[in-house]
Amino acid sequence: MPGTAIRATSKFDTAELSFDDFKKIVIEDYRIGYESRQASIIGRKEVLTGKAKFGIFGDGKEVAQLAMAKAFRAGDWRAGYYRDQTFMFATGMSNLREFFAQLYAHPDVEKDPASAGRQMNCHYATRFINADGSWINQAETMNCSSDISTTGGHMPRLLGLAYASKLYRQNQELEYLSQFSVNGNEVAFGTIGNGATSEGVFFECFNAAGVLQVPMAISIWDDAYAISVPAKLQTTKEDISEILKGFQRENGSNGFEIFKVKGWDYIALCETYARAITLCREEHVPVLIHVTEMTQPQGHSTSGSHERYKSKDRLAWEDEHDCLLKMRQWMIASAISTEQELDELEAEAKKYVRDCQREAAGELVTLINAELEEAAKMIEQYAEGVSVKEQLTEIVAELRKSYDAGRKEIVSAVRKTLRATAKEDSAERQLLVNWLNAEKVKANGRYNTKLFSDTPQSPLYVPVVPAVYSDNARSIDGREVLNACFDANFARDKTIVAFGEDVGAIGDVNQGFAGLQSKYGDLRITDTGIRETSIIGQGMGLAMRGLKPIAEIQYLDYLIYAITVICDDIGSLSYRTFGGQKAPLIIRTRGHRLEGIWHSGSPLGMILGSMRGFHICVPRNMTQAAGMYNTLLRGDEPALVIESLNGYRLKEKLPENVGEFTVPLGKAEIMREGTDVTVVSYGSTLRIVLEAAEELEKMGINIEVIDPQTLYPFDKDNLCGASLKKTNKLLVVDEDVPGAASAYIVQQIIEAQKGYYSLDSQPRTLTAKEHRPPYGSDGDYFSKPSLDDIVEAVYAIVSEANPAKFPPIY
Ligand SMILES: Cc1ncc(C[n+]2csc(CCOP(=O)(O)OP(=O)(O)O)c2C)c(N)n1
Numbered sequence: 001m002p003g004t005a006i007r008a009t010s011k012f013d014t015a016e017l018s019f020d021d022f023k024k025i026v027i028e029d030y031r032i033g034y035e036s037r038q039a040s041i042i043g044r045k046e047v048l049t050g051k052a053k054f055g056i057f058g059d060g061k062e063v064a065q066l067a068m069a070k071a072f073r074a075g076d077w078r079a080g081y082y083r084d085q086t087f088m089f090a091t092g093m094s095n096l097r098e099f100f101a102q103l104y105a106h107p108d109v110e111k112d113p114a115s116a117g118r119q120m121n122c123h124y125a126t127r128f129i130n131a132d133g134s135w136i137n138q139a140e141t142m143n144c145s146s147d148i149s150t151t152g153g154h155m156p157r158l159l160g161l162a163y164a165s166k167l168y169r170q171n172q173e174l175e176y177l178s179q180f181s182v183n184g185n186e187v188a189f190g191t192i193g194n195g196a197t198s199e200g201v202f203f204e205c206f207n208a209a210g211v212l213q214v215p216m217a218i219s220i221w222d223d224a225y226a227i228s229v230p231a232k233l234q235t236t237k238e239d240i241s242e243i244l245k246g247f248q249r250e251n252g253s254n255g256f257e258i259f260k261v262k263g264w265d266y267i268a269l270c271e272t273y274a275r276a277i278t279l280c281r282e283e284h285v286p287v288l289i290h291v292t293e294m295t296q297p298q299g300h301s302t303s304g305s306h307e308r309y310k311s312k313d314r315l316a317w318e319d320e321h322d323c324l325l326k327m328r329q330w331m332i333a334s335a336i337s338t339e340q341e342l343d344e345l346e347a348e349a350k351k352y353v354r355d356c357q358r359e360a361a362g363e364l365v366t367l368i369n370a371e372l373e374e375a376a377k378m379i380e381q382y383a384e385g386v387s388v389k390e391q392l393t394e395i396v397a398e399l400r401k402s403y404d405a406g407r408k409e410i411v412s413a414v415r416k417t418l419r420a421t422a423k424e425d426s427a428e429r430q431l432l433v434n435w436l437n438a439e440k441v442k443a444n445g446r447y448n449t450k451l452f453s454d455t456p457q458s459p460l461y462v463p464v465v466p467a468v469y470s471d472n473a474r475s476i477d478g479r480e481v482l483n484a485c486f487d488a489n490f491a492r493d494k495t496i497v498a499f500g501e502d503v504g505a506i507g508d509v510n511q512g513f514a515g516l517q518s519k520y521g522d523l524r525i526t527d528t529g530i531r532e533t534s535i536i537g538q539g540m541g542l543a544m545r546g547l548k549p550i551a552e553i554q555y556l557d558y559l560i561y562a563i564t565v566i567c568d569d570i571g572s573l574s575y576r577t578f579g580g581q582k583a584p585l586i587i588r589t590r591g592h593r594l595e596g597i598w599h600s601g602s603p604l605g606m607i608l609g610s611m612r613g614f615h616i617c618v619p620r621n622m623t624q625a626a627g628m629y630n631t632l633l634r635g636d637e638p639a640l641v642i643e644s645l646n647g648y649r650l651k652e653k654l655p656e657n658v659g660e661f662t663v664p665l666g667k668a669e670i671m672r673e674g675t676d677v678t679v680v681s682y683g684s685t686l687r688i689v690l691e692a693a694e695e696l697e698k699m700g701i702n703i704e705v706i707d708p709q710t711l712y713p714f715d716k717d718n719l720c721g722a723s724l725k726k727t728n729k730l731l732v733v734d735e736d737v738p739g740a741a742s743a744y745i746v747q748q749i750i751e752a753q754k755g756y757y758s759l760d761s762q763p764r765t766l767t768a769k770e771h772r773p774p775y776g777s778d779g780d781y782f783s784k785p786s787l788d789d790i791v792e793a794v795y796a797i798v799s800e801a802n803p804a805k806f807p808p809i810y
């Protein structure tokens with residue numbers, strides 16, 4: 001309220017709070033809640049009248065969020081979902097103009113700082129990366145991690161954000177990082193719908209928080225429904241806090257403090273949040289606040305109406321228990337305000353929200369209209385001198401009369417014009433082409449950028465430092481090379497932590513971290529439960545808060561357990577926030593062939609399809625892996641490193657600068673020069689290809705072997721394409737299923753690198769079989785590419801070209 005220090009987030013716990021001050025706080029709260037409700041109502045109308053595409057809103061959840069906002073402080077974090085607009089307004093992390101800008105998909109980050117128009121409405125985020133990639137001071141700001149739409153998908157991130165506070169509090173060596181934490185006094189606030197608690201990810205993260213004892217405060221907004229499905233079909237006993245009672249800490253055990261409170265009881269909510277969050281903040285005990293009896297005045301979203309599936313009785317109950325109505329009644333009954341005062345407040349609020357909405361809508365419409373006019377005029381002028389004038393006039397007329405045109409309609413009209421006049425050539429036409437090209441550049445900036453944070457701190461710009469070997473360099477097990485690399489990095493940078501199943505005490509199942517826990521402590525090298533999704537979430541949260549985590553997935557096959565958080569959350573973070581947030585997490589795993597169906601996987605096709613936004617490193621040995629870690633640990637973008645499971649005990653020379661040398665990303669290497677066939681492979685199969693090359697040499701066939709080293713990015717210097725100019729023949733070998741990663745590699749070489757123009761025979765792939773790899777050496781031989789397979793695949797290619805010299809073997 002102007003002229004007073006009282007704000008919605010003002011606390012009630014000041015000793016000298018007068019009744020007048022108390023009243024002001026409550027009224028201000030009500031105003032924010034009421035404005036938020038109006039935003040929901042108007043927002044829905046905008047969608048239903050076609051002015052916006054989709055709407056999902058926080059109506060019915062306002063009062064609890066006002067109470068939660070009172071407990072939220074600078075330095076705290078939110079990881080929530082689409083119902084939280086009131087909380088965002090009350091804390092000042094968002095406002096009505098931004099709310100409407102996002103509803104209209106305004107692709108200007110100034111207007112929609114959460115996502116620059118990339119996310120559906122009510123998907124919130126604050127920005128914590130400066131343009132140069134540096135972090136803002138997170139300890140001084142209120143922080144909102146970027147929402148995703150998947151129900152419960154944000155829980156792993158929430159866990160990680162809370163876990164960071166634990167590390168900042170308990171690891172004294174991190175005290176210098178005051179821009180990320182004040183002694184771990186921050187709370188990570190999570191919100192989730194009652195229905196979403198049915199997801200496995202909720203239970204996994206809930207349990208992990210109880211084990212870890214982190215300052216995580218989960219609020220469950222319980223409106224008894226998940227779209228149309230009622231609690232009866234969602235939750236055992238229809239009551240999530242009831243069934244979670246076993247997690248309650250008691251008699252000095254770890255666990256949660258669990259609270260239950262009604263979503264329309266303002267005072268009880270304020271008291272509950274004050275108590276719960278103080279406990280959580282001070283003692284680092286995770287808390288659950290189960291907020292019941294919430295409603296959905298407008299139903300779930302604009303996709304349908306809840307009258308279809310809620311009974312008349314339920315709808316009547318919801319009307320009566322509307323939290324704002326209840327708050328209003330209570331304010332009048334306790335003489336905090338009068339009917340008339342509140343009528344006035346509501347009228348004012350309605351007008352204010354409407355003004356904000358009009359302003360936001362107007363801004364975009366004005367821009368678009370000007371662009372439409374410009375394009376229409378250009379087409380009209382051009383139409384004067386061409387044979388298809390009528391057709392172009394029609395295109396313009398169509399454009400002008402399109403209702404609520406967007407840039408799509410404008411650009412499409414120009415493209416249609418250019419198609420209709422493909423045979424013409426004039427300066428006027430060139431003007432249109434130029435306009436279109438400029439528009440494409442702008443559209444690219446609006447819609448296609450920031451998959452990576454792409455700042456000077458990107459690992460792509462980490463200086464290249466070659467490995468240096470002394471004359472008497474020791475040959476040691478590959479795992480020891482990695483161990484030395486990690487040791488050097490842990491000594492160099494105190495923000496690096498590693499964790500995962502069996503990573504701590506024994507230093508991972510292949511001993512890459514052996515001995516490091518006793519050297520650097522269990523806060524830095526840490527065992528976790530078996531819970532892949534939340535391990536990755538733990539890493540994500542740490543990475544967002546300035547630490548350098550290496551999260552380990554024990555075997556590549558188990559990455560599948562974590563693929564949702566990887567794909568939905570980390571991979572899209574930079575893109576969906578328009579570079580406003582980043583999570584430079586390194587995922588370490590080991591894969592390709594070993595033994596059995598779940599220890600021999602190489603699902604690179606799945607990875608390529610679901611891990612855009614990550615760098616994908618597929619080192620052929622542990623030295624290359626070490627160099628990649630050295631690069632990634634000095635950069636700020638997420639990456640996956642897949643070590644070759646069968647390579648830990650192979651001997652490799654230890655570089656003198658094992659913690660310093662870097663392997664650049666996207667830099668392919670020619671492992672063997674040759675003239676007859678280009679063979680591209682990576683990871684474990686690369687070694688077999690090199691062995692095959694020896695045998696082929698004896699047969700008079702000379703292959704060029706290329707290791708791309710990373711699949712994202714792929715061979716930035718076009719070594720593969722260049723090699724084809726020499727050999728004109730291509731074989732791609734990997735141990736993924738047919739048509740998966742090998743197909744991607746072929747696409748990169750043939751299409752992106754234009755290798756097609758160099759080919760004189762069909763490009764081939766040699767992969768594993770369609771099924772999962774069976775157990776045992778024979779199973780491996782008959783389902784993954786073997787030396788025999790590779791030799792014969794290359795032979796078949798040269799035989800086809802020159803059967804006289806190389807007659808078919810079979
Ligand atoms: C993983 C996933 N499954 C399904 C959906 C579709 N969906 C969106 S919201 C929703 C219901 C969520 O209900 P609840 O968690 O109770 O939250 P509420 O909307 O009631 O606040 C569903 C099924 C989704 N977004 N993500």
Ligand SMILES: [Mg+2]
Binds near residue numbers: 194195222227
């Ligand atoms: Mg619900």
